[in-house]
Amino acid sequence: MARIMIADDSDAIRLVLKDILVIGHHEFVAEATNGIEAVEKFNKTKPDMLLLDMAMPKKDGLTALKEILATNPNAKIIMITASDNLNTMTECINAGALAYLLKPFNFENVLKTITKKLGNEKN
Numbered sequence: 001m002a003r004i005m006i007a008d009d010s011d012a013i014r015l016v017l018k019d020i021l022v023i024g025h026h027e028f029v030a031e032a033t034n035g036i037e038a039v040e041k042f043n044k045t046k047p048d049m050l051l052l053d054m055a056m057p058k059k060d061g062l063t064a065l066k067e068i069l070a071t072n073p074n075a076k077i078i079m080i081t082a083s084d085n086l087n088t089m090t091e092c093i094n095a096g097a098l099a100y101l102l103k104p105f106n107f108e109n110v111l112k113t114i115t116k117k118l119g120n121e122k123n
């Protein structure tokens with residue numbers, strides 16, 4: 001069981017992800033509704049993994065990703081997005097994200113991705 005944090009400005013998305021984590025026997029440890037909060041709560045709770053939305057208020061997900069990795073280079077972060085923009089996804093992976101998940105979520109895909117990336121796999 002991993003300790004996982006969720007950062008997304010949508011209440012509905014956070015609720016769906018929490019349900020997926022429960023199904024996958026993971027522990028939900030914190031949530032954030034904007035990029036500033038995501039960085040602060042990540043640094044405070046030190047989760048095993050962060051599910052981080054790309055488009056959030058106050059600070060976008062890519063900026064939050066870079067800030068977290070600057071002080072926590074081993075942080076395991078999976079980006080979540082409703083956009084299928086390949087350039088944006090590539091930029092996130094190049095910045096250090098382990099993977100990305102597209103909304104709407106496929107429960108099995110989310111759990112498979114989390115499990116795979118918790119195992120330190122980069123691809």
